Amino acid sequence: MTAALVPKPRTAKQAGLFNCHACNLLVGPAPSTSQGVVRCPRCGERLHLRKPNCIQRTWALVIAALIFYVPANVLPVTLTTYVGSTQTDTIMSGVMYFMQTGSWGIALIIFVASIVVPLAKLIILCGLLVSIRRRSHWRPSERTRLYRITELIGRWSMLDVFVVTVLVALVRLGYLTTIEAGPGVVYFAAVVIITMFAAMTFDPRLIWDAMENEDERIDE
């Protein structure tokens, strides 16, 4: 069911109310303290009308993640040594291995979690940032839903890091075969962490702000 709407002013920002990020309490225009910091009277979180410097921070994190995405996919994630000879595997060659051995389901899971999800997340965030910049009026609820999806799926990209961890634990030195983690894992973990931070820094309310106040600056 939908909640009852409130007549004008329509948004918390228009009414001059802070919506606490942590506990969702609406706080009226409070006198700022000496350091210019306004805190939520219920949970103590810092209050902002919008997440601070959201556009710049999100761009910075998206670009950083895109840079790390390349070594994450090119460098090997595992080094398998079997009787003296070493085989290196990237994420894509891991997917190929499962395809060749007939485990199509697992190949698909790894392909989606490690390759599709991070890239899709970065493309969606770029698209959202550009749409805000252009003050787009195109399907705001669908764009907000896209944002919610990127927030939810990001964590699943950690899959490959965990797979390498368990492989390394089970196939250790001293036996005929050993598996070691390759440098790709470091970059890959960095991509996951940075894209998660990028999704958290982004403020979906800007999608709606851009449609409402034509002459106001968007970033608060």
Added chain:
Amino acid sequence: MADEITLIACHDCDLLHRVRPLPKNAKARCNRCGAVLYRNVNETVDRSLACALTGLILLVIANLSPFLSLESQGSVLETTLITGAMELAKQSMAGVAVLVLLTSMLVPGILLMALVYVLLPLKRGICLPKSHRMFRLALLLRPWSMTEVFFLGILVSVVKLSKMATILPGTALFSFLCLVLLLAAVNTFLEPKTVWERMRP
């Protein structure tokens, strides 16, 4: 102030709504973007607390018992849940090792302890010092607890190794699976709005 308490703003699009009482197990969604504003979860404190306490016990069991053992060419290699992170640290991948330990073990542990600290006294209407900060921490940590992803990772690697060796599951594997399910249950049962309102300022 009385006016503001009955209002809620959508966290995704900032639209203001009046708070209305909901029927049991119903959700209030934003009229404009469809985000869930608040829910009416039956017995949210009791249920989340039960799951959090059980989860903590399972986390301890999972760390004390054998996890997976690998049987190959007549020798058996035993591992625990943290063996992987330890091996990564040995291979000069300390950063990744810390990340794995955090997301699969420490963050879920801290999250559950923070919830117990807040919810256990709250059952009797008591609000311990720093409760608000602890609850804020628990909510902040939620996306960083990745036990379910870790479990999927275990399954994938077991399938990968099943061709070259026999892998025997240990007690830790089953307790970890239960922990994954309980953390999902905590997410379903926990309605932050109700908890915030029951905590005294």
